[in-house]
Amino acid sequence: MKQQPILVGGEWKLGSGNPMQSVFPADGSVNAELRAAGLEDVEAAIAAADAAWQAPGWRDRLPHERAAVLYRVSDLIMARQEELAALQTRDNGKPLAETRALVASAAGTARYFAAVSETLDSEITTPRLPDTMTFSQYEPLGVIAAITPWNSPIASEMQKVAPALAAGNAVIMKPAEATPLLALKMGELFEEAGLPKGLLSVLPGKGSVIGEAICRHPRVRRISFTGGTRTGRHLAHVAADKLISTSLELGGKSPTIVCPDANLEQAVKGVVFGIFSSSGQACIAGSRLFIHASRYDEFMARLLAVTRNLRVGHPETEGTHISPLITPEHRDSVAAYVDQARADGGRILCGGAIPDDPALASGNYYLPTIIDSLPHDSVACQEEIFGPVLVVFSYRDEDELVRLANDNVYGLAAGIWTADYQRAFSLARRLAVGTVWINTYKKFSISTPFGGYKDSGIGREKGRQGVLAYMQQKSLYLGMSPEPIGWSD
Numbered sequence: 395m396k397q398q399p400i401l402v403g404g405e406w407k408l409g410s411g412n413p414m415q416s417v418f419p420a421d422g423s424v425n426a427e428l429r430a431a432g433l434e435d436v437e438a439a440i441a442a443a444d445a446a447w448q449a450p451g452w453r454d455r456l457p458h459e460r461a462a463v464l465y466r467v468s469d470l471i472m473a474r475q476e477e478l479a480a481l482q483t484r485d486n487g488k489p490l491a492e493t494r495a496l497v498a499s500a501a502g503t504a505r506y507f508a509a510v511s512e513t514l515d516s517e518i519t520t521p522r523l524p525d526t527m528t529f530s531q532y533e534p535l536g537v538i539a540a541i542t543p544w545n546s547p548i549a550s551e552m553q554k555v556a557p558a559l560a561a562g563n564a565v566i567m568k569p570a571e572a573t574p575l576l577a578l579k580m581g582e583l584f585e586e587a588g589l590p591k592g593l594l595s596v597l598p599g600k601g602s603v604i605g606e607a608i609c610r611h612p613r614v615r616r617i618s619f620t621g622g623t624r625t626g627r628h629l630a631h632v633a634a635d636k637l638i639s640t641s642l643e644l645g646g647k648s649p650t651i652v653c654p655d656a657n658l659e660q661a662v663k664g665v666v667f668g669i670f671s672s673s674g675q676a677c678i679a680g681s682r683l684f685i686h687a688s689r690y691d692e693f694m695a696r697l698l699a700v701t702r703n704l705r706v707g708h709p710e711t712e713g714t715h716i717s718p719l720i721t722p723e724h725r726d727s728v729a730a731y732v733d734q735a736r737a738d739g740g741r742i743l744c745g746g747a748i749p750d751d752p753a754l755a756s757g758n759y760y761l762p763t764i765i766d767s768l769p770h771d772s773v774a775c776q777e778e779i780f781g782p783v784l785v786v787f788s789y790r791d792e793d794e795l796v797r798l799a800n801d802n803v804y805g806l807a808a809g810i811w812t813a814d815y816q817r818a819f820s821l822a823r824r825l826a827v828g829t830v831w832i833n834t835y836k837k838f839s840i841s842t843p844f845g846g847y848k849d850s851g852i853g854r855e856k857g858r859q860g861v862l863a864y865m866q867q868k869s870l871y872l873g874m875s876p877e878p879i880g881w882s883d
């Protein structure tokens with residue numbers, strides 16, 4: 395098999411690190427062989443990035459000219475949506491319907507940040523001194539480390555690369571070990587769109603070696619990270635040592651609440667989508683469900699019926715709902731959580747096993763699983779499983795509900811299903827999470843900031859502020875008086 399080159403400082407070359415592979419989670423076949431970036435590639439990429447962002451070819455280009463590159467990338471992505479979605483399905487095993495949506499989301503993100511950069515202004519700060527004028531400009535930070543996980547390649551990469559480039563920076567992209575292919579493809583498309591060489595490097599490799607070296611490098615001036623809380627906390631220390639800013643989008647264990655007046659059909663479908671799409675491999679998965687006791691039996695009967703009808707199958711088959719998990723090791727970890735839940739007294743109401751269909755035997759499949767009767771402080775209710783596993787509780791009292799919903803180290807998102815908007819609003823204010831979906835779930839708008847409370851992270855991505863996070867302010871004072879300063883008289 396031909397080796398896939400990586401993008402180092404504007405040059406496509408074989409990495410100087412260890413051999414690695416992209417593997418199809420549905421059958422274990424090898425999609426691509428490559429060599430990871432090595433430490434010398436990190437040095438070369440960062441040296442090129444540092445030169446490229448300071449060169450007149452990028453940061454001093456008119457904003458609409460920088461935007462034009464992002465618009466072109468967006469068009470190229472959409473023109474190749476099917477090809478990119480197919481490649482991503484091979485790389486991480488998500489069904490085609492989901493990977494098509496992720497590709498479209500990446501294109502939309504590039505377009506949005508192009509538009510934001512065109513309309514970004516400096517600020518005239520109110521001059522309090524009669525003989526002085528003041529204003530504040532936004533300047534790029536320099537070289538940005540963008541570190542991404544394997545669950546939403548291209549969409550999560552673009553969420554970092556587009557605002558960072560739009561702001562005039564250079565980016566060193568480190569995709570997850572399991573999913574290098576879409577980030578490399580993105581590097582190709584930026585090149586085709588006319589991005590000057592060196593502004594974007596794509597360095598696949600081991601997080602603890604290559605990711606670490608990128609983040610620790612003195613020339614790297616911001617770390618934008620999406621991934622696990624343990625790694626995020628570690629990178630916050632790295633950033634603190636260097637006195638640089640970070641954005642950390644981390645784990646979740648998001649509660650979904652079904653109020654007594656919810657539209658049950660809507661709520662059931664929303665809950666199923668919220669936990670089981672992407673086979674639960676989403677930081678925002680609605681993995682803890684609280685149903686009002688008065689509707690519990692009715693809701694659970696419908697929930698189980700819809701869940702049992704989900705099509706578990708090959709990700710390249712249209713109509714598949716539940717596709718394989720990313721790796722055999724990850725599937726084992728999900729299974730171990732379910733075993734632990736059983737041991738802790740949980741009732742497995744559906745799933746709780748690997749499917750017995752021989753056609754699925756060579757993939758990392760796990761059945762959609764619903765568990766009740768667990769104590770809320772048990773492991774399966776507290777830790778992020780990152781798989782198709784939902785734990786369920788009934789509640790009567792709203793104060794008790796809020797206490798349990800907030801009884802978790804994470805605070806990424808929550809869902810509320812109710813016909814009463816006053817109730818929804820007051821509940822939403824009491825939940826310690828960064829995003830609340832009311833009568834919907836897992837809906838995203840690029841213009842709406844996203845990020846976590848508590849151990850789910852710090853900083854926000856998306857929105858107009860999403861570009862400013864990649865800039866620093868410089869304030870200027872202009873003396874308007876012809877008189878000298880009298881101090882030394």
Ligand code: ADP
Pocket residue numbers: 541542543544568569570571599600601602603604605606607609620621622623624625626628629
């Ligand atoms: P997940 O649980 O989603 O795999 P990780 O935090 O392990 O989360 O990985 C997310 C990303 O962070 C991956 O690209 C991984 O290679 C990278 N990573 C892991 N450890 C480090 C580190 N010490 N420094 C920088 N990046 C890292």
